[in-house]
C-alpha cells in the first residue's frame with residue numbers, strides 16, 4: 001500500500017476539529033471533566049416506520065483497540081500544531097469511558113438515544129467520528145434490508161451488493177447488517193468467512209460468453225458442480241437459456257442437483273411466468289426461479305403484485321448503497337458536563353426547529369409493551385436515567401410536541417433499550433453470535449404492529465418523554481431563553 005506511514009491504528013479516524021478541541025481541553029485543564037454524549041438520528045431512513053440497530057460489534061472492536069500508535073504520534077508531531085506534552089499525553093491515553101447502547105437487532109427510532117458515551121471529555125469527543133460512521137452506515141443498511149424482507153416475506157433473499165458497495169468494508173459490514181435484518185445469504189465470501197453468514201452464488205454472464213453457447217456453458221458448470229443454478233438470460237431466456245438448462249438437467253439427471261435458473265433482465269413478471277411453465281412442463285416443479293437486476297423493495301413488491309413466479313431475490317446496488325437515502329444522519333451531542341464545582345450539569349442545544357431542540361441530560365429509553373395487547377409495543381418512553389417506569393402502576397404517555405395526544409396504559413412492561421457495553425473502558429457486554437442477533441431482530445419486529453411496518457406511509461411510532469424529562473427539557477429551554485434575553489441584543 002502506498003501510504004505515507006503505517007496504518008496501524010484507527011484512532012486518527014477522526015475529524016481534525018476534534019483533535020483541535022481536545023488540545024484546547026488539555027491546555028485549559030478541562031480534558032478530564034466528566035461528559036455524557038448521546039448519538040441519535042432525527043428521522044427513520046427511507047420514510048420507514050422503524051430502524052434496525054446494527055454496528056455495535058464493529059464499534060466494540062474499534063473502542064477496544066483505541067490507542068495512539070507511535071506512527072500516529074509521529075504524524076501529529078509533523079503537523080507542528082501540538083505541544084510535545086500533549087502528544088505524550090495522547091500516547092499514554094487508554095480508553096476509560098462507560099458506553100451504553102442499543103444492542104444489534106433491536107429496533108430503534110428517531111429522536112431517542114441509541115448510544116451514550118460517558119467519561120473524560122476528551123475521550124468522549126475523540127470517538128465521535130468513527131462511532132457515527134459505523135452506526136450511520138450499518139443502521140441504514142439493516143433498515144433497507146428489513147424493508148426488502150418485509151415485502152419478500154418467506155422468499156429467499158440473497159445479498160449481491162459487494163461489487164457496487166462504496167468500499168470493501170462497506171461490502172462486508174453491509175452484508176452483515178443485511179443478514180441481521182433477514183437476508184438469507186451473501187455472495188461475499190469474506191463476509192462468510194468473517195461472520196459465518198451463509199454464502200451462495202450462481203454464475204455470471206462471462207461463463208456463457210466464454211462458451212458463446214448456453215448449452216456448453218451450463219454443461220461445463222454442471223460437470224464441475226453438484227448444486228446448479230443456471231443464468232439463463234445471456235442470449236434469449238425463453239428460446240435458449242431455459243431450454244438448455246432443462247436439457248443439461250435432463251442429461252445429467254441425478255448427477256447434479258438442478259436448483260433452478262436465474263434471470264437478470266427483461267420483464268421479470270412475464271418472463272418468470274413463462275419460465276415457470278417451461279420448468280413445470282419439463283418435470284422440474286421444484287426448480288426455483290431467482291431474479292436479480294437493480295431490485296429493491298418497490299420492484300419486488302410490484303413483481304409480487306404482478307404474480308411473478310420468483311422464489312429467490314438477489315439484491316445488490318439498492319441494498320448496499322442504501323439507495324434512496326445515502327445517509328442516516330445520526331448525530332452525537334453533548335447532553336451533560338461536569339461543572340467547575342464537580343457537579344453534572346445538563347446541556348441543551350436550542351433550535352428554531354422544535355424537532356431539533358435536543359433533550360438535556362443522560363437518559364434511558366424504555367420499550368413499552370402491553371400484555372393486554374398481545375405484548376405488542378405501545379411505543380418508546382424516554383426517561384431521565386434514574387427513573388424506572390416499572391415502579392409505576394400506570395404509565396401516562398403523551399406526544400412530546402402535541403401533548404394532548406396521550407394514553408394511559410396499565411398492564412405494561414418496560415424494557416430498557418440501552419444496555420451497558422463498556423464500564424471504565426472495559427467491555428462488560430458479551431457480544432452475541434450473529435444467529436442470535438438475527439433471531440432477536442425477528443422477535444423485535446414481531447412485537448411491532450403491522451401499521452408501523454408497511455413500507456409506504458407507515459404510522460408514526462410513539463417516542464415519548466416521561467413527565468419528568470419533559471418538564472426538565474422545558475425548564476432548560478426557558479433557562480436558555482432567559483439567558484439570551486438578558487444579553488439584550490435586538491437581532
Ligand SMILES: Nc1ncnc2c1ncn2[C@@H]1O[C@H](COP(=O)(O)OP(=O)(O)OP(=O)(O)O)[C@@H](O)[C@H]1O
Pocket residue numbers: 264265266267268269270292293294295299302303306
Ligand atoms: N415486470 C416488472 N415490473 C417492475 N419492474 C420490472 C419488471 N421487470 C423488470 N423490472 C425492473 O425494471 C428495470 C429495467 O429492467 P430491464 O431488464 O428491462 O432493463 P435493463 O436493466 O436495461 O436490462 P439489461 O440488464 O438487459 O441491460 C430493472 O430494474 C428490473 O428489475
Ligand SMILES: O=P(O)(O)OC[C@H]1O[C@H](OP(=O)(O)OP(=O)(O)O)[C@H](O)[C@@H]1O
Pocket residue numbers: 160161163164203204205206264292293294295314315316317318
Ligand atoms: O443488480 P444488483 O441489484 O446491483 O445486483 C448485482 C448485479 O450484479 C450482477 O450483474 P453484473 O452486470 O455486475 O455482472 P454479470 O456479468 O454477472 O451480469 C448480477 O447479475 C446483478 O444484476
Ligand SMILES: O=C(O)c1cccnc1
Pocket residue numbers: 160161187200201202203262292314316
Ligand atoms: O451469485 C450470483 O448470482 C451473483 C453474485 C453477485 C452478483 N451478482 C450475482
